Amino acid sequence: MGNPMFWKEITVNSSAPAPAKASDFIRDIINEDLQAERHQKVITRFPPEPNGFLHIGHAKSICLNFGLAYEYREKLPESGSRCHLRFDDTDPVKEDTLFEDGIQEDVRWLGFEWDGLYHASDYFEKMYEYAEYLISAGKAYVCSLSDAETKEYRGTVTSAGKNSPYRERTVEESLDLFRRMRAGEFKDGEHVLRAKIDMANANMKMRDPMLYRIRHTSHHMTGDKWCIYPMYDYAHPISDAIEGITHSICTLEFENNRELYDWVIDNLIDYAKFPSRPHQYEFARLNLNYTVMSKRRLLELVEGKHVSGWDDPRLPTIAGMRRRGYTPESIRAFCASVGVAKANSTVDMAQLEFCIRDDLNQKAPRVLAVLKPIKIVIENYPDDKVEELEASYWPHDVPKEGTRLVPFSKEIYIEQDDFMLEPPKDYFRLAPGKEVRLRYAYCITCKEVIQDAQGNVQEVRCTYDPETLGANPVGRKVKGTIHWVSARHAQDAEVRLYDRLLSLEAPPAGKDSEFLNAINPEALQTLTGCKLERSLAEAKPGERFQFERQGYFVADVKDSKPGMPVFNRIVTLKDSWARSQKK
Numbered sequence: 001m002g003n004p005m006f007w008k009e010i011t012v013n014s015s016a017p018a019p020a021k022a023s024d025f026i027r028d029i030i031n032e033d034l035q036a037e038r039h040q041k042v043i044t045r046f047p048p049e050p051n052g053f054l055h056i057g058h059a060k061s062i063c064l065n066f067g068l069a070y071e072y073r074e075k076l077p078e079s080g081s082r083c084h085l086r087f088d089d090t091d092p093v094k095e096d097t098l099f100e101d102g103i104q105e106d107v108r109w110l111g112f113e114w115d116g117l118y119h120a121s122d123y124f125e126k127m128y129e130y131a132e133y134l135i136s137a138g139k140a141y142v143c144s145l146s147d148a149e150t151k152e153y154r155g156t157v158t159s160a161g162k163n164s165p166y167r168e169r170t171v172e173e174s175l176d177l178f179r180r181m182r183a184g185e186f187k188d189g190e191h192v193l194r195a196k197i198d199m200a201n202a203n204m205k206m207r208d209p210m211l212y213r214i215r216h217t218s219h220h221m222t223g224d225k226w227c228i229y230p231m232y233d234y235a236h237p238i239s240d241a242i243e244g245i246t247h248s249i250c251t252l253e254f255e256n257n258r259e260l261y262d263w264v265i266d267n268l269i270d271y272a273k274f275p276s277r278p279h280q281y282e283f284a285r286l287n288l289n290y291t292v293m294s295k296r297r298l299l300e301l302v303e304g305k306h307v308s309g310w311d312d313p314r315l316p317t318i319a320g321m322r323r324r325g326y327t328p329e330s331i332r333a334f335c336a337s338v339g340v341a342k343a344n345s346t347v348d349m350a351q352l353e354f355c356i357r358d359d360l361n362q363k364a365p366r367v368l369a370v371l372k373p374i375k376i377v378i379e380n381y382p383d384d385k386v387e388e389l390e391a392s393y394w395p396h397d398v399p400k401e402g403t404r405l406v407p408f409s410k411e412i413y414i415e416q417d418d419f420m421l422e423p424p425k426d427y428f429r430l431a432p433g434k435e436v437r438l439r440y441a442y443c444i445t446c447k448e449v450i451q452d453a454q455g456n457v458q459e460v461r462c463t464y465d466p467e468t469l470g471a472n473p474v475g476r477k478v479k480g481t482i483h484w485v486s487a488r489h490a491q492d493a494e495v496r497l498y499d500r501l502l503s504l505e506a507p508p509a510g511k512d513s514e515f516l517n518a519i520n521p522e523a524l525q526t527l528t529g530c531k532l533e534r535s536l537a538e539a540k541p542g543e544r545f546q547f548e549r550q551g552y553f554v555a556d557v558k559d560s561k562p563g564m565p566v567f568n569r570i571v572t573l574k575d576s577w578a579r580s581q582k583k
């Protein structure tokens with residue numbers, strides 16, 4: 001490892017890796033604003049809707065928004081630059097406090113702390129007052145078209161819409177209806193409040209957009225206080241302006257909403273006396289191949305029990321990645337490597353995995369574990385003898401120290417893959433008559449193979465050479481080195497091998513649930529009866545290791561118990577996926 005350009009060969013369409021804190025168009029805009037004294041500080045917000053768990057795409061937005069606040073606080077210590085966490089809770093139907101708790105845990109785990117926790121619902125009373133103001137100013141009206149009629153009146157991208165017959169309602173009539181909407185006199189859908197802008201506007205978002213709708217649904221924060229709820233396009237600019245946000249950063253699909261964002265602020269700023277005049281800037285959302293990222297699809301996987309929950313290690317959720325054993329540092333490094341751009345692209349999963357390996361290489365002690373064991377009996381090793389051999393936790397290129405003792409005895413396990421009955425010429429592991437080195441121990445030679453009636457190998461009998469402890473004897477070359485575990489001292493364990501969620505780069509277009517057919521059946525393989533070296537018996541949940549020659553593993557935070565370990569594979573040592581796809 002260590003070559004940062006490694007993923008480039010196999011990248012689909014990813015941006016070049018950028019060092020953390022590199023400049024980008026958002027930082028350029030901010031620097032210009034500060035230089036021109038349009039702003040003296042930088043106030044950003046991360047505004048998730050509490051209707052699901054966060055995923056790696058959100059991590060990109062979190063790293064950007066919180067990252068900016070942290071950076072400018074460092075650059076301008078007196079400025080009061082900060083980042084808010086704001087729950088965008090304007091749709092009571094899908095939102096829940098359970099998700100709010102999960103989101104806060106995830107943001108903290110990623111390494112960020114907010115300067116103020118807010119809810120869009122904190123401002124419902126203000127938003128209502130501003131709506132009455134807009135009606136009074138002739139800039140909003142209550143519309144009573146049905147959904148179908150509204151759609152028909154809207155027109156299309158190529159043709160102008162038509163004015164609603166309710167557009168010319170008097171201010172008094174609209175005010176009266178709007179107050180009665182709030183008082184609960186009408187059913188869902190009977191009336192809406194719309195901005196009076198322009199039904200012929202080339203931007204369809206500007207064709208008298210809806211500002212409020214009736215929803216007789218309890219809200220997880222405001223209970224039954226409200227039965228009318230503001231739309232995102234109305235609530236978001238107001239929340240930003242009230243909080244004094246300077247730079248409101250969102251993803252590209254909101255580009256067309258910017259005009260409406262500005263309309264809301266421009267039409268309220270004199271009346272409301274907002275502390276700032278925020279601007280919206282759009283950046284490319286993160287897409288990753290071989291997985292799904294939209295909350296709707298993640299919800300479908302969770303609710304349909306295709307995965308074990310929001311924290312299933314196959315999911316690209318922060319909770320899933322945490323349980324999988326990814327580190328916050330590696331996710332932040334990944335987000336930095338992707339950079340902040342204006343054009344959408346898909347990043348290769350290999351780039352994320354590179355960042356995980358790069359981080360764990362320095363952090364995860366090396367240990368021995370046999371995942372698919374086959375028994376070796378060393379005929380010339382004394383029955384009851386046990387040698388405690390010193391083994392280093394770290395390879396030479398990691399500047400850390402530490403060793404443990406691994407017991408060696410007459411019966412050991414090696415990996416089934418490290419033995420072949422009829423090996424090809426370039427096979428340097430164990431085979432009849434062949435010699436192989438056991439990591440930290442002796443060289444052994446295969447003398448006999450015990451098979452059952454079906455020809456399955458049950459046991460391999462070997463001899464060891466006492467002169468070979470730790471080093472090859474002069475004049476003899478033993479090429480292969482394999483890992484092993486003493487049978488008598490082994491700790492049994494369950495090991496879960498995780499891989500890409502989908503077997504296709506992108507979920508098939510078309511009907512929504514079709515992506516379920518693309519789930520990779522090998523995304524989770526559960527192995528039982530794995531044999532771990534003795535020192536792993538007491539592994540603490542959440543502890544990470546490199547199982548030599550196998551990959552990086554973590555003791556599962558939910559299911560692993562001292563004495564009964566369960567390990568998750570975080571990532572393989574090399575990009576085995578790219579290789580298997582090339583075959």
Ligand code: ATP
Binds near residue numbers: 061
């Ligand atoms: P999804 O589209 O995945 O269901 P969302 O956009 O509805 O997610 P929100 O809770 O509204 O989810 O998102 C909170 C913030 O995170 C928004 O500012 C949004 O732009 C940003 N965000 C969401 N998905 C991504 C992504 N894939 N890449 C970058 N930022 C994202």
Ligand code: MG
Binds near residue numbers: 049
């Ligand atoms: Mg959203």
